[in-house]
Amino acid sequence: MTHDREALAASWKRTRIHLDAARACFAPLPGIDLSTTTEFLDHNELGLAFDCMVHLADDLGLPLDFWRHMDRAAREMRLYSDEPHMPHREAADSCLRHLAAASGRD
Numbered sequence: 068m069t070h071d072r073e074a075l076a077a078s079w080k081r082t083r084i085h086l087d088a089a090r091a092c093f094a095p096l097p098g099i100d101l102s103t104t105t106e107f108l109d110h111n112e113l114g115l116a117f118d119c120m121v122h123l124a125d126d127l128g129l130p131l132d133f134w135r136h137m138d139r140a141a142r143e144m145r146l147y148s149d150e151p152h153m154p155h156r157e158a159a160d161s162c163l164r165h166l167a168a169a170s171g172r173d
Contacts, residue, residue, distance in 0.1 A: 081143050082140050082144055085136045085139040085140035086113060086120070089120055090104060090120060092129050092132060093124075093129075096127065099123065103119050104119045104123070107119060114154060117137065117144065118155055118157075121161050121162055124137075125161065125165075130169065131166075134165050134169045137166075
């Protein structure tokens, strides 16, 4: 049981690193309110923070680096699934679309 908890804590830490790196991509943009995302991260609600950042980034044309960090976070949280009713499915699908589009631009 301890090993499972340690593995989960390590996964959360890796996810948080990716989400923090992605969140930093918003820094140069004026007027972006990240308070909700920050609150989710402060409470270890990583999936909700992921959803929030994808929603914020949808129309901003953020660089490929942002989407790569979000993709790594999604993979760490195992958000990519064929299950139609998976939590965070819409944000994960959006992340994949943006990652593909950004890959084509860079």
